[in-house]
Amino acid sequence: MRLRRTLAFSKRALLQFRHDRRTLAFVLVMPLLMILIFGYTFGGEVKGVTVEVVNNDQGLQPGSLPGVPFPQGIVIANNISKNLDIETLKVHGSGNSSEARQLVDDGRAWAAIIFPENFSQNFLWSLMHPESPIRASVEVYLDGSNPTIAGAVMAAVSQAIQETMSDLAGALNVSQVRLPLTVSPVYAYGGGDTRFIDYFAPGVISFAIMMVTTMITIILFVNERRTGTLQRLLASPATEAEIVVGYSLAFGVIGLLQSVVVLVAAMLLFNISIVGSIVFALLVVMLIGFGHQGLGILLSAGAKNELQAIQFIPLILFPSILLAGLFWPIESIPSYLQPLSYVIPLRYGIDAQRSIMLRGWGLGEVWVDIVVLIAFAVLTLTGSVLLLKRKG
Amino acid sequence: MLERRVQCPRCNNIQSATGNPGDVVVAVCPVCGFRGKVTFPPSGKGTTPVIQLHRITKNFGDFTAVDDLSLVINKGEIYGLLGPNGSGKTTTIKMLCGLLTPTSGQATILGRQIPCKTLMQRIGYMPQETALYNDNTVHENLAFFAGIYGMTREQFRSQEERMLRFVDLERWRDTLVTTLSGGMRHRVSLACSLLHDPQVVFLDEPTVGIDPELRATFWGFFHSLSDKGCTVVITTHYMDEADRCGRVGLLRSGRLIAEGSPHDLKLQTGTTSLEDAFLRLGGRKMA
Numbered sequence: 001m002r003l004r005r006t007l008a009f010s011k012r013a014l015l016q017f018r019h020d021r022r023t024l025a026f027v028l029v030m031p032l033l034m035i036l037i038f039g040y041t042f043g044g045e046v047k048g049v050t051v052e053v054v055n056n057d058q059g060l061q062p063g064s065l066p067g068v069p070f071p072q073g074i075v076i077a078n079n080i081s082k083n084l085d086i087e088t089l090k091v092h093g094s095g096n097s098s099e100a101r102q103l104v105d106d107g108r109a110w111a112a113i114i115f116p117e118n119f120s121q122n123f124l125w126s127l128m129h130p131e132s133p134i135r136a137s138v139e140v141y142l143d144g145s146n147p148t149i150a151g152a153v154m155a156a157v158s159q160a161i162q163e164t165m166s167d168l169a170g171a172l173n174v175s176q177v178r179l180p181l182t183v184s185p186v187y188a189y190g191g192g193d194t195r196f197i198d199y200f201a202p203g204v205i206s207f208a209i210m211m212v213t214t215m216i217t218i219i220l221f222v223n224e225r226r227t228g229t230l231q232r233l234l235a236s237p238a239t240e241a242e243i244v245v246g247y248s249l250a251f252g253v254i255g256l257l258q259s260v261v262v263l264v265a266a267m268l269l270f271n272i273s274i275v276g277s278i279v280f281a282l283l284v285v286m287l288i289g290f291g292h293q294g295l296g297i298l299l300s301a302g303a304k305n306e307l308q309a310i311q312f313i314p315l316i317l318f319p320s321i322l323l324a325g326l327f328w329p330i331e332s333i334p335s336y337l338q339p340l341s342y343v344i345p346l347r348y349g350i351d352a353q354r355s356i357m358l359r360g361w362g363l364g365e366v367w368v369d370i371v372v373l374i375a376f377a378v379l380t381l382t383g384s385v386l387l388l389k390r391k392g
Numbered sequence: 393m394l395e396r397r398v399q400c401p402r403c404n405n406i407q408s409a410t411g412n413p414g415d416v417v418v419a420v421c422p423v424c425g426f427r428g429k430v431t432f433p434p435s436g437k438g439t440t441p442v443i444q445l446h447r448i449t450k451n452f453g454d455f456t457a458v459d460d461l462s463l464v465i466n467k468g469e470i471y472g473l474l475g476p477n478g479s480g481k482t483t484t485i486k487m488l489c490g491l492l493t494p495t496s497g498q499a500t501i502l503g504r505q506i507p508c509k510t511l512m513q514r515i516g517y518m519p520q521e522t523a524l525y526n527d528n529t530v531h532e533n534l535a536f537f538a539g540i541y542g543m544t545r546e547q548f549r550s551q552e553e554r555m556l557r558f559v560d561l562e563r564w565r566d567t568l569v570t571t572l573s574g575g576m577r578h579r580v581s582l583a584c585s586l587l588h589d590p591q592v593v594f595l596d597e598p599t600v601g602i603d604p605e606l607r608a609t610f611w612g613f614f615h616s617l618s619d620k621g622c623t624v625v626i627t628t629h630y631m632d633e634a635d636r637c638g639r640v641g642l643l644r645s646g647r648l649i650a651e652g653s654p655h656d657l658k659l660q661t662g663t664t665s666l667e668d669a670f671l672r673l674g675g676r677k678m679a
Binding site for chain 2: 002004005007008009011012015016019020227228229231232233234235236237238239
């Protein structure tokens, strides 16, 4: 294998990208768009959910609770309503509970929060007499069709109740208010503020290099065959290995460029935190690129033109999106499908990238992923050389 | 010393000129005083075998594309492989370029058994398709093939200039191939095949789909290659082109049915055109 010949391939491919601005834009903008769309849409925070608040609370009845350090007629429901997180929830007041339920039924509101007449009475009573079976109740009439939003509404309501309770507890001079449930999460990595975007960014980098390398390689080689340039190459002193390695190097460079763009965008726009070695992460990106380059050459043998090549997209896209742990952890897919993920090379790429970027792991910890990626690259690239040796 | 009879392009006076093999001498017409260059063939031209095929057969499954083909092509010859579509011309060229392996038989080029990767350094191949990288410029295409053939920067610089002048595309050096006309692309394709100064060139239907003027230009290129001692093998199904080859081999169903100079073939069959000769020799109609 001669270096000069090998580099001739890399140089030509890179120059082609320079002229073909649209493809270059696709290479750089596609992952950027993915991270923007997913970052903002499922950025981890639900905002502006419309809820109806029906406040039927009559307030504290005069003389009903002697010794209470609150003015008679205090309406606790108002305090709770004020404590609702107005970033998450877009609160509308509603006069009538059946009207509010109707709005939820019609899909015009996600939830109706309904305080009954005796809410303040029961709330304060149970606060002062913890042993009493009487409890205040609030009805949250909820559209459960979107679990993320439903969860956000419930969290906002219980947070508002807790805040109100602790405010009142101070005024009551009760030293300790026992809450029905305490959640104290323990985080091994990333702390409590790890958002979806932090989890998603390493995955999207791996995914983008996989998609771009595979697709462009298929199209590149389909064109090499269709236009006859491959015939010219095979009738030249260049060896099959030089062709494969030369193009791999070009895609390695493209992959690096792409990853840097995505990383910078993720850091600037979403403030993602990378604790591990970026250089190591970029080396893994190149490794993913090499393997998928080989895959692309192998697949290109099965396509006669660009149209047929495009039909490979869903074939590579869906398993990678659904099974490789791009959006959700592999543990959350049905257990009978989990073994399938082991044969998807991207799984190891994403896993390695997350471990490196989020956990700060090094080669000592992610070596299994790296070994699998190297094996995948060696296998597909050797296969490509053999395929080309069989005369294109 | 060689002696050549030359005709003055101005007054058609015929005289003789003498020179050493490979020389280019200036001859002056004694009648009109026109000064013209006379090229003498390099030594070994037309007599040294460069390509030797011995009983080559190529099967694709049950189909026999080339059937027991034997031929010898000499240095500096322009050899035309002639035959209708599907007669085995392209298959023969592809075997000679190492793109296909013969099912049986032996072939040597420049004394080397094919297929052989290092031999390809001295061979030029122009496929039937234009076979260029459309999203690169003319210069980038040439530079790429120069890299493939291991040319140094200096070699490439002088060769690029020479080739671009040769195919008259100097102005289009930095133009993307995709924006060039069909004829221009053909010329770039030819330049890419000849850039590394090959000793043997295989041209697979180089003149299909190009206009008569460009075709004449191309034949000018081929003759100047031959004059330098480069062996040119061409496939074609244009009879008028076959007339311009030094020798032609007529292929039918993968078999060589006749071989010789166009003049000899016409004499042999008592016909006035090569097309009639071909039909007389048992070929089918070409077009």
